[in-house]
Amino acid sequence: MEVNWPERFYCRSFVRKIAQWREVNYFRATRAIPAGAKVLEIGCGDGGGAGIFSRLFKPGLYHGLDVDPAMVKVAAGRRAKSDLGRFALFVHGDAERLPYRDGAFDAVVNFGIIHHLPDWRRGLAEVGRVLRPGGTFYFEEIYPPLYANPLFRIMLAHPRVDRFHGPEFRAVMDAQGLSLQPGYHESSLYILGVAVKNPRP
Template sequence: MQVNWPERFYCRSLVRKIAQWREVCYFRATRPLPPGAKVLEIGCGDGGGAGIFSRAFAPGLYHGLDVDPAMVKVAARRRKGALRDQNALFLQADAERLPYRDNAFDAAVNFGIIHHLPDWRRGVAEVARVLRPGGTFYFEEIYPPLYANPVFKVMLAHPREDRFHGPEFREALVREGLTLLPGFHESNLFILGVAVKTARP
């Protein structure tokens, strides 16, 4: 599901980039990646998160996907600037149907995209599918009290049915063989965490 203009404006703002920088610092402190890793970002937006993540982790390959073709074009232009030294590729694709084989990536990154998916469980399953065993899922997600409150509910475009809170999201990770590492941050509004692909129970 594409974001609407207020959320697009926020996603491209300095405030959002500062938040992503702080999140990436937490990701790196929690579970570093070896240099040259293959990384997939779902919902890459304008590519700002890709630049921040790439500077912190120095991946060998970085693929960013988004359903919004306008955002993909913006991210591709960024590839000629901040990401010019990285092996980065941005393309239009759906996070519920990732166009990759199983076990293709060492890491996946999600800066608050899964709650936009109509079938969010399938999005989690697809992330797990394309991660290699031992691969890392870095994520930030927000819960309905933040985006579906009386004010934001009318301002922002989100699916209205089958929304997840903390227990449902964490259960979906476990179901797909993603083990949440200690030290994650969670409230009734959001979760920031790192999970490792082990095996489905």
């Protein structure tokens, strides 16, 4: 589902970009990807995360996907004004139904989008499907105590049924063959981590 205006404002803010710089530095320190890797970001928003990730990881191809066509347009404009244009593509699409073949990407990036999906399990299944065996899932996710507390519940637009906390999120990742790597950070509010898709038996 699309974010509403308060969350869109935050996602485009300087504060959010600082947080993403910290997260991407953690991702890079935890697990590198091959030179020239193919990367997909689900819920790319205005493309700010794409710029940060691309500067630090140097992928060969970067696809950013978002369900909000207005955000895709903003991201495409950002690409045109930066060196992202050489290898980035921003497309309108649904993270629950990714328009890519199985094993298409070396890495998938998620800056807190899966908790927006009505069927978040399907979203994680799609991440696992489009990753090649040995591919990397870089993610930040937040849990209901952060976005569904009495204050934010009335400010932010999120699905309200079948939400996940840490045990459920980690169990579904595991069921999709996404092995959480050591060194992840988790509290009752959020998780920041890296997972690797298990090789096929």
